[in-house]
Amino acid sequence: MGSQEVSTVDWQGKHVTVAGLGVSGIPAARALHERGALVTVVNDGDDERARAQAAELEALGLTVRLGDGATLPPSTELVVTAPGWQPDKPLFLAAAEAGVPVWGDVELAWRLRGTGGREPAPWLAVTGTNGKTTTVRMLASILEAAGLRTAAVGNIGVSLLDAVLGETEYDVLAVELSSYQLHWAPSLRAHSAAVLNLAPDHLDWHGSMAAYAADKGRVYEGNTVACVYNAADPATEDLVREADVEEGCRAIGFTLGAPGPSQLGVVDGILVDRAFVANRQKQAQELAEVTDVNPPAPHNIANALAAAALARAFGVEPAAVRDGLRAFRPDAHRIEHVADIDEVAYVDDSKATNTHATEASLAAYDSIVWIAGGLAKGATFDELVTGAAKRLRGVVLIGADRALIREALTRHAPEVPVVDLDRTDTGAMSEAVARAAELARPGDTVLLAPACASMDMFTNYNKRGEAFADAVRARADESA
Template sequence: MPSEFSGKHVTVAGLGVSGVPAAKVLHGLGAHVTVVNDGADERARTQAAELEALGVTVRLGDGAASDSGSAAGLPEGTELIVTAPGWKPTKPLFAAAEQAGVPVWGDVELAWRLRGHGGRKAAPWLAVTGTNGKTTTVQMLASILDAAGLRTAAVGNIGVSLLDAVTGDTEYDVLAVELSSYQLHWAPSLRAHSAVVLNLAADHLDWHGSMEAYAADKGRVYEGNQVACVYNVADRATEDLVRAADVEEGCRAVGFTLGTPGPSQLGVVEGLLVDRAFVEDRHKNAQELAEVSDVNPPAPHNIANALAAAALARAYGVPAAAVRDGLRAFTPDAHRIAHVADVDGVAYVDDSKATNTHAAEASLAAYESIVWIAGGLAKGATFDELVAGAAKRLRGAVLIGADRALIREALTRHAPEVPVVDLDRTDTGAMPQAVQEARRLAEPGDTVLLAPACASMDMFTNYNKRGDAFAEAVRELGA
């Protein structure tokens, strides 16, 4: 049976984890697909060869989006652009598309429109976005849904293609979907069953252009929600996004809080995770969901993640016992506030995933006495608020990376009594030295915490490699 894409000329912007599946799916649906990609490295050439073997046209390198027979830089005949989420809206290709009246979708938009294609079940989406905590929350949610006996998967920005999920052989009951601000920007018709914005802090402003534009793209996740818009009581900006959203009639605002929940909220009471949103007579009744100790690890920001996941699951009708069982079964990914070892009475914790100040703030709040290893690429961030808030918890600080001076200056201003070791190096070998210096500063009962508040690319391929280097250096301490 012909699809709406049969014979359609579609340009896919970008290769990678989203572009390649998009090109394959569109080609399989009968579209004439041209892929354009700025880079031409070995990985791109390998992906291009794979697609070209299927009959897809691929253009690599600068200027790949243009051809001499096209108007305004669009490949000739383009009727639709499907873009990788990382391509900035300011790309000339998109200006040309707007001028020519050509729509631009992201791979998430394409996946949304293909739900139910070919007679498959159109599984509802429970969507998660926010500056920090998205992946952990989506994984917790999937674990809870699985504990309820539902066929589910954690997909989206988590690295599992949504296109594969909606067009593959497995028919899911419901999907736990992580969405970045980039993906939401290019997904105008997405309408989730229920969704949450976990938190909002300045991030990716070079891509979005302003905090207002970044928040607006995050807020798109609430548009058209059917059952619940879940927000963070401690972050008023998330509630403001709910108020601004155009939702289906009957959709409710549901808050989560680390304090005692009010009606239509989930929260914490005497070591218990409690639901006062999805119960009969929520003004008088509450439902115990789990114990705080069921959350791994039970750091404050991770308890908040668990409450957000529980709220989405409860919005879908999951019983309380499945929330408890799913949280108990959940194991967090590496480099997310992961306890590496105890050496001489000092705990060593790897939170290399704390790549911005908001994430580092949550990590620092989880411990009482800290020797902090921080630094890397600041991405335009400032550190005064972070340091001022954590100053009383800091036993010492060890700074690494290209922009460590920004953190050192903030420490001088807001925590002048805290001893600081400034390692003037940006090679990978700096990590073992940083761990040794942290050991020297730490006393029994302290936590040596890698929470860099910065990106890793000045020293390491990614935050995973940075965390691995930290863990290896810690293991050498105890050898």
């Protein structure tokens, strides 16, 4: 199926099972019901919230089964699943045995786009282990600066179904896609796509690194204009080589160094394009300055280059790249500068929930007091600590699995002072900030980059970041 073809399905009377109530399941169930499908929603949970959601759907005429997400309802012709449901669930094994296809919400949105007779908006898609949300939001900012009607959608929290079925007619969509979503999206064909990086993550869901990478690589399938890869991460280029793309689709690299032909990169503090120019062997186009990227940390410059590559693949002029990057403001808890106190910078990167993200965060600063710890999710920390050791002024550890980081520090950075807070309560963050301040010297950065998930102490990484920021601001008030 080509990028601009619209798949037509006669939904009238089609028996569809929707797996999971939630941010993707409910919109999918409603959309299918409105098109005449006979929808049964199955859900593992049977709590008060699920019962309330079920009542709303049942009032519309849908069937809902709570507390039983394992059994395939009779007569099911299609399963539409929430992206997080694991592929080895009995429901999907039963579907496979019965020859019933399984789609995710992204696949459904792809199939429904362009219905109602209007032209479907092309998708510029972004995936990767880290940096997806920032890159997609940068991309949307650039597209907006070019005067295009666009939205940042997908795994970023804005429903793709809402985008393709809503009243707004978009020129192009900036789409964040997780490995889960790509696993369940077999016919997705983007205009252009980027894989930012690959590092072990969600291996319990995918089963292996190879399976995880293969699902990420699906984003390149059928691309029509550009497959954007990270020149510093050969695995992403390997995925481009393996992809079955449209004739004429190009491989476009991005690098923090000087770019070669068909690459975007950095020369003397300038983001430059040697891919989308008339003579890429001899010419380069200035796009923006490094200082136009907020914040100008190395991994964020890489995000900006990836966003710029996708925008240029869509025909955006250089000035819009610059203006879009200047206008972009990062989300909270992503290398967010909170305050300077006594010549020490305090930075919140609570979103760094795995070692790959934390490695990039630590690389952005020269002298760091690192606050780390939480739920390790099976991660190991030796490589991370080895790479960061020379930058560490000191370390403050919190959370349930802090001993794993402490042991790695003992092995690979024994000279670095470590404060091990034997606490997993939310109030521990205030003490962590206080102890970090004691270790810091003028010119240092106190960096919250936990390398771990937050749920041992906080509801989510946002709450963890807020606790850090609150503690820092309280300290700033005291020193004022």
